[in-house]
Amino acid sequence: MIRLLYFAWVRERIGKAEEALALEHPASLRQILDRLRTVSAGHAAALADPSRLRAAINQDFAGFDAIVHPGDEVALFPPVTGG
């Protein structure tokens, strides 16, 4: 199991701020995205273009080749615009 968090328009398109995903073996973030796109039309729309997305694993920025382990907190969001 991993915890997924969504922010900004990713959250809006998916229609929820967080959810759980079953995960028994380590997988790349890219593989997680592939699975998530099949969950709903909202997921597919939000996650269609990885170049518009950024990700964090356990609250640190991560590339899409990074490996997610069971128990991790994974966040998906647009490029940040704070400051």
Added chain:
Amino acid sequence: MIRLLYFAWVRERIGKAEEALALEHPASLRQILDRLRTVSAGHAAALADPSRLRAAINQDFAGFDAIVHPGDEVALFPPVTGG
């Protein structure tokens, strides 16, 4: 006549903060310094080394070749150390 103002160690060595000097015709700051050095031992000591001095005419920085006119306010002081 010109008004002379002294600051910091220039003031201390000369022993006064200001004085008047007779001036009927325009003269360079360098010529004014030459005259002032003859006024007293304190003047001579304070003004001995122009490379350690800075000057202003009418409250604007001026080089020693600048021309002083009767009625001007001339200030002599060390390089500034504010801020």
Added chain:
Amino acid sequence: MPGQTLFEARVQPQPFDLAAEHTRLAALGPMVGAIVSFVGQVRDTPLTLEHYPGMAERQMQAVLDEARARWPLLGAIAVHRHGSLAVGEPIVLVLTASSHRAAAFQAAEFLMDWLKTKAPFWKQAGGEWIAAKGDDDTAADRWGDR
């Protein structure tokens, strides 16, 4: 107390108090010669700021640690607001204290550049999410990696 240091990152909905934060750095001791502050405030149009609780504080603290490793700082404070903000309201505060002005200025500018690209906040204006600016990446990149 003299000789202390102070490095603090906070995320909060309420306004911050520039003078109070400044006083905390000014009081760090007789080595403090220069304090630089930056305040960003809402320009032109009201904003709503969303953030990632936990990661926001964590990444802001990491940026402070990075600044501390690069410059001889005695202290630094970063405060970022979230929620709905009207035009003219302050969004972000950065303060740096050092013995020397160049370090305080450079560290403050570095902190702002890196916060803009590394702190997980997202601005919404008029119902639209504001896109990230390439300018901000360029500004952040000039400091290089370590």
Added chain:
Amino acid sequence: MPGQTLFEARVQPQPFDLAAEHTRLAALGPMVGAIVSFVGQVRDTPLTLEHYPGMAERQMQAVLDEARARWPLLGAIAVHRHGSLAVGEPIVLVLTASSHRAAAFQAAEFLMDWLKTKAPFWKQAGGEWIAAKGDDDTAADRWGDR
């Protein structure tokens, strides 16, 4: 009132109020997006600051005008104290306001560099006059002449 600008140089013996001066710039209108402040404070040893009344204000104003010509500023304030100052007391305040952070940062750093080399103040510590630092000329020179 929106759309105003504010450029002010002052010399005074008494402390300044960072928050009050900041508020004056923050209130200049909806174009203000970034406010940078610099406070210099007495480090290590008490100081006495002598200045050239009249010329000090005049040169500080000239430095503000120069910054205004170089960067898109909405406002800038420079306050320099004179007289006897204990360790930890503030000496000099510079504040800049702009729509953009880079302009506010650069102008504030420029103002400090130029004030240090162009404002007629002289520091005395322990009965000795502090010598001008070549570093300060170098810092000022990097901005070039116009």
